[in-house]
Amino acid sequence: xxxxxxxxxxxxxxxxxxxxxxxxxxxxxxxxxxxxxxxxxxxxxxxxxxxxxxxxxxxxxxxxxxxxxxxxxxxxxxxxxxxxxxxxxxxxxxxxxxxxxxxxxxxxxxxxxxxxxxxxxxxxxxxxxxxxxxxxxxxxxxxxxxxxxxxxxxxxxxxxxxxxxxxxxxxxxxxxxxxxxxxxxxxxxxxxxxxxxxxxxxxxxxxxxxxxxxxxxxxxxxxxxxxxxxxxxxxxxxxxxxxxxxxxxxxxxxxxxxx
Numbered sequence: 348x349x350x351x352x353x354x355x356x357x358x359x360x361x362x363x364x365x366x367x368x369x370x371x372x373x374x375x376x377x378x379x380x381x382x383x384x385x386x387x388x389x390x391x392x393x394x395x396x397x398x399x400x401x402x403x404x405x406x407x408x409x410x411x412x413x414x415x416x417x418x419x420x421x422x423x424x425x426x427x428x429x430x431x432x433x434x435x436x437x438x439x440x441x442x443x444x445x446x447x448x449x450x451x452x453x454x455x456x457x458x459x460x461x462x463x464x465x466x467x468x469x470x471x472x473x474x475x476x477x478x479x480x481x482x483x484x485x486x487x488x489x490x491x492x493x494x495x496x497x498x499x500x501x502x503x504x505x506x507x508x509x510x511x512x513x514x515x516x517x518x519x520x521x522x523x524x525x526x527x528x529x530x531x532x533x534x535x536x537x538x539x540x541x542x543x544x545x546x547x548x549x550x551x552x553x554x555x556x557x558x559x560x561x562x563x564x565x566x567x568x569x570x571x572x573x574x575x576x577x578x579x580x581x582x583x584x585x586x587x588x589x590x591x592x593x594x595x596x597x598x599x600x601x602x603x604x605x606x
Contacts, residue, residue, distance in 0.1 A: 352547035438473025
């Protein structure tokens, strides 16, 4: 299995990251893509990749929550970080009109600038979209040659189809394991073609509710990716082995991973 979105630079992993990675390997997670959410954490992700060469890759980007801080020097620094050989995508970038931690115009500007950077660097994009009401889709249509994954998809079946119509990959997290909030997702993931499906934990967030027992800390980690895989296999009427095989092949294709 390949984990395509883990926030391993989060402070909750500060004291036991080595143990976290050991558990991931034991759980047959063959590779992890570490998420960058701003300049600081994108640089930290690159540093982690250097310390765990071959097992970790990373993204480099500025999350819409941090779009207010996006300036001319930001894109210059981001370009430098993204030039590292372990960086396999630009992001996490996109639009978040649910929290609106940054003004919408700032979010749009930062998003479009990072899409252009991805084009220039010939990298795929790691996309965040929450409640943008079609605005993110409209922007993406201006970049038809970009490859991208919609990270942590939790939307409706109609939104899913809109993403697929643009040729995007879809990242599924432990949201699918939530019998309260994830039922619609569970029912719609069978719409995703085999060659567009990816798996992630979004750790330390979105701990799978199907875990028995759940850790006292409620912290999610890459080793728990298997619970996402199990739920996907069940929802899609496929074997666990098949889901592992197709998602690993898709991650290699999208991110150019040579494993």
